[in-house]
Amino acid sequence: MDPMSDTPLPRLSERDRPWLMRTYAGHSDAKRSNELYRRNLEKGQTGLSVAFDLPTQTGYDPDHELANGEVGKVGVSIAHVGDMRTLLDGIPLDQMNTSMTINATAAWLLALYVVVAEEQGVPQDRLQGTTQNDILKEYLSRGTYAFPPGPSMRLIADTIAYTVTQVPKWNPINICSYHLQEAGATPVQEIAFTMSNAIAVLDAVRERVPEELMEDVFGRISFFVNAGVRFVEEHAKLRAMAQLWDELGRERYGVQDDKKRRFRYGVQVNSLGLTEVQPENNVYRIALEALAVTLGRGTRARAVQLPAWNEALGLPRPWDQQWSLRLQQILAYETDLLEYPDIFEGSKVMDALVTELLSAAKEEMTHVAELGGAVDGVDYMKGALVESQRERFSRIEAGEQTVVGINRFTSSEPSPLTADGDAGILVVDSRVEAEQREAVSRWRSERDQAGVDAALKELARVARSDEENVMPATITAARAGATTGEWAQTLREVFGEYRAPTGVGEAAALPSEEVAELREEVERVSDALGRRLKFLVGKPGLDGHSNGAEQIAVRARDAGMDVVYEGIRLTPSQIATSAAQEGVHIIGLSILSGSHRELIPTVLKALRDAGIEDVPVVVGGIIPEADAAWLREAGVASVYTPKDWDLNRMMRDIIELVAARHGIAAPA
Amino acid sequence: MTPASDDGRALGDRLRSRDLSAAAPVLNMLESRSPEARAQTAALLHAVSPASVGGEAPGHVVGVTGPPGVGKSSLLSHLVEGWRGRGRSVAVLAVDPSSRRSGGALLGDRARIDVDPADRAVFVRSMAAGNRLGGLAPSTRAAASALAAAFDVVVIETVGVGQSETEVADVADTVAVVVQPGSGDVLQFLKAGIMEIPDVLVVTKADLGRVATRALSDLRSALRALGAQDTAVVAVSSVSPPAGIDDLIDALDAHRQSLDLPARRLRARRMHALADFSAEHGERGLRALGGRRAAEKWLAEQDPGLDVPALEEALGERTAQRG
Incomplete structure (x- = not known):
């Protein structure tokens, strides 16, 4: 305040320090990713954000059956402490702030990080960074879970309890609203489900740490949010979350220290809204979304990572990621953003928007609490998200929600950015998987096996004990040279496995004329077939991004088909067996991890082996055009990518494919 | 085709x-x-x-039913494993409760039953319950009796408490009702006579300790009060390591041993014919037979050697005679 008047000073006495700038990166193996990280740091990136491949995220070694086609695809493969050593080679860990997108196996990756730091001579109490470690949103959206809810919450509680005393600068969990928005959450759902999730985590930790530590625990909880293109409302959403968090700290957990009640968050802005058509427009979307999380000083992000403009086309190249990093740097260093106090302070419009969101979110939180909290409420929340996503799709289809290039302003000059076809994306060297398989088996043969056996045996004992913290035994196993798959398998044997709800059963039927027409056509074809048209929607491989598959399943049901949808992570032979036993007329496969070139042919072969020759197979995913042609040649009837946003058209294709395959004539 | x-x-x-x-x-x-x-x-x-x-089909038709969320799928995964361990082939007919909205249905229950996809002696098929609330799918009865000729065990999995048990009891040799500790519904239904007494009662989540023990003793005393002390009550746990599965298989087998199989199957065929008949001819058809009860009584007097299609035909002829 200016001491002479009531108006606040318009400028800060000292320019703010910018947020941590990261790029979500990592692919292939540790060596190639390490090179990428070093280049990124040279370009002015101030923190690391490690992307792991799906086998690492779900706890399988590169040579496991389920890892087929996924090794090094969506991130780096880290199978043991040797890989982690290579990944962080030449990066001083006492000066780095590293975020790891890791959940089911978070305790394990944190242990590997601690051991490598130890080797660098950096004690764990100097480490800074974040493990994502949020399992509920894996059940709700992202799908890389490994264990059932109870034991998963215990692992989270153990990592929090351990880090609060041993690695005090670490953020042991990043409670994610990000993936809820990707799954279709409205701002109200995003706030309510995230905060309900936070309560579940805190309550679980409370049972495992002395009460006097809860203040520190609360202070170490951070969030990972999303920001969509409606950036004014998105900003209000963050203000609402900050306010709610502060209230929770004060009222539910009795946190006295103001600083420890601060809402700390990192962000990756929206990927759901990025389009494959006219992909250059995504640059503007990303910029506007970045404003949502940086404009107001009071709720500014602590760390920002931005997607690349071409994410909907395939894996971005280092250049594409650099383009997004430059956006952050322009925002922080060229503009005057960091010179002012909170520019929305006192805004009536902003305050009213926040109040509105808060009251709706609190109502929703009460409902989740009545269901027994976020863990027991997973089924409800999943169903609600599928429903919101369905509504979003139908608004876009009906033209009620504009997406430029998709349902308005669709004519376009040819883009020079994508003129050279598929050259615009990163293709992971197909030799990586074979190399990694070989490397992990060499690693196993060269280590002290007795030491590993003893460490895993101890891990199993601790896991069974229920009382003890798993972290020390996990760190010992990491040091001894156990692999990611061995660590997870040991716990799977104690904890059991789990399948999350699909959420599709509860979605309401869609009243629309177009769907009614589809239904008539389904009836006609079903009559000709003798029984109802039956459609298998399958998600092969480890990819857990099921939002697309769920929407297809629900729409097909609305169109009158019998739909067999069994959720994520199916092996090719499970899909083939289902197709054969269920007697389906058509099969749809969805893969978003980019492993379609490996997985689809394997599924096709499994189908042939199961004696299924005459059932058409369609494929959806982030599939570059060259791959699409290749898949059609391999026997796929049609290929859908994010540009095929019209679900009804896809349904018509499906009905026609079945009719054609059974020699049923087109309607008169 | x-x-x-x-x-x-x-x-x-x-x-x-x-x-x-x-x-x-x-x-x-x-x-x-x-x-x-x-x-x-x-x-x-x-x-x-x-x-x-040349006799009744050899397979054991087992109805497994219970309210949603009691852990039927995990239980079935372990049961299938247990039966396979004893060298028996298993077919599971998973009747999905999702009602047919828009004519279509979402079926996904089979994924929750965890089986080895390479094992050709396990067959799982999902069926939409159709417009019949909580009941069987239109082809479930026929499927069960057909598959019992080939498989050692045929499971019909249904969801719900109340109406659906009666339907599954019409077709299964042995009905197992699955409940979880702490849910009083089944106990109340039993005491009030709303629910038929099952052949085997399964209490899941035995790992819950005292709550589970309490539930077991409550159910046992209720059954005693109803004079049904022969009904086996088995506690199982799907949390690894699973427990009680072998006991449950033994209890199911024991019921099958003690059963007058030809009588139960005969009744199943008659009920099957009546169900198909009323599905096709509706209430009007039933009225033409003098009502459901009269039809059941009349069926009970027919030649025990008649198969389902012959019984349906006979019902049709009777309508014609009476009409």
Whole structure:
């Protein structure tokens, strides 16, 4: 305040320090990713954000059956402490702030990080960074879970309890609203489900740490949010979350220290809204979304990572990621953003928007609490998200929600950015998987096996004990040279496995004329077939991004088909067996991890082996055009990518494919 | 469709010779509504009738039912594993409760039953319950009796407490009702006589300790009060390591041993014929028979050797006579 008047000073006495700038990166193996990280740091990136491949995220070694086609695809493969050593080679860990997108196996990756730091001579109490470690949103959206809810919450509680005393600068969990928005959450759902999730985590930790530590625990909880293109409302959403968090700290957990009640968050802005058509427009979307999380000083992000403009086309190249990093740097260093106090302070419009969101979110939180909290409420929340996503799709289809290039302003000059076809994306060297398989088996043969056996045996004992913290035994196993798959398998044997709800059963039927027409056509074809048209929607491989598959399943049901949808992570032979036993007329496969070139042919072969020759197979995913042609040649009837946003058209294709395959004539 | 391989009698023969790979085409045929397929279905059912088999079909038809969320799928995963461990082949008919909105249905329950996809002696098929609230799918009865000719165990999984048990009891040799500790519904339903007394009661989540023990003793005393102390009550746990599965299999087997199988199957065939008849002719058809009870009574007097298609035909003729 200016001491002479009531108006606040318009400028800060000292320019703010910018947020941590990261790029979500990592692919292939540790060596190639390490090179990428070093280049990124040279370009002015101030923190690391490690992307792991799906086998690492779900706890399988590169040579496991389920890892087929996924090794090094969506991130780096880290199978043991040797890989982690290579990944962080030449990066001083006492000066780095590293975020790891890791959940089911978070305790394990944190242990590997601690051991490598130890080797660098950096004690764990100097480490800074974040493990994502949020399992509920894996059940709700992202799908890389490994264990059932109870034991998963215990692992989270153990990592929090351990880090609060041993690695005090670490953020042991990043409670994610990000993936809820990707799954279709409205701002109200995003706030309510995230905060309900936070309560579940805190309550679980409370049972495992002395009460006097809860203040520190609360202070170490951070969030990972999303920001969509409606950036004014998105900003209000963050203000609402900050306010709610502060209230929770004060009222539910009795946190006295103001600083420890601060809402700390990192962000990756929206990927759901990025389009494959006219992909250059995504640059503007990303910029506007970045404003949502940086404009107001009071709720500014602590760390920002931005997607690349071409994410909907395939894996971005280092250049594409650099383009997004430059956006952050322009925002922080060229503009005057960091010179002012909170520019929305006192805004009536902003305050009213926040109040509105808060009251709706609190109502929703009460409902989740009545269901027994976020863990027991997973089924409800999943169903609600599928429903919101369905509504979003139908608004876009009906033209009620504009997406430029998709349902308005669709004519376009040819883009020079994508003129050279598929050259615009990163293709992971197909030799990586074979190399990694070989490397992990060499690693196993060269280590002290007795030491590993003893460490895993101890891990199993601790896991069974229920009382003890798993972290020390996990760190010992990491040091001894156990692999990611061995660590997870040991716990799977104690904890059991789990399948999350699909959420599709509860979605309401869609009243629309177009769907009614589809239904008539389904009836006609079903009559000709003798029984109802039956459609298998399958998600092969480890990819857990099921939002697309769920929407297809629900729409097909609305169109009158019998739909067999069994959720994520199916092996090719499970899909083939289902197709054969269920007697389906058509099969749809969805893969978003980019492993379609490996997985689809394997599924096709499994189908042939199961004696299924005459059932058409369609494929959806982030599939570059060259791959699409290749898949059609391999026997796929049609290929859908994010540009095929019209679900009804896809349904018509499906009905026609079945009719054609059974020699049923087109309607008169 | 190739008529030769999908010929009803040929499929029936394959089932009789215990060719498990016939299961999928058999189900495709039973679910078909075309007149052609219905004639084939009749031929198929005749081919697996006691007259053709030379006695009742050997498989054990087990109904597994209970409210949502009690852990039926995990239980079934372990049960299938247990039966396979004893060398028995298993078919599971998972009747999905999702009602048909818009004519279509979402079926996904089979994924929750964790089986080895390479094991050809396990067959899982999901069926939409159709418009019949909580009940069986239109082809469930036919499917169960056909598959019992080939598989050692045929499970019909249904969801719900109340109406659906009665339907599943019409078709299964043994009905197991699954409950979880702490839910008083089943206890109340039993005491009030709303629910028929099951052959076996399964209490899940035995790992809950005291709560589970309490639930067991409550159920046992309720059964004693109802004079049904023969009903086995088994506690199981799906949390690893699973527990109680062998006891449950033994209890199911014991019930089957003690059962007058021909009588139960005979009743099942008669109820099956009546269900199909009323599905086709509706309330009007039933009225023409003098009502459901009169129809049941009349069926009970018919030749025990008649198979389902013959019984349906007889019901049709009776309507014509009475009309």
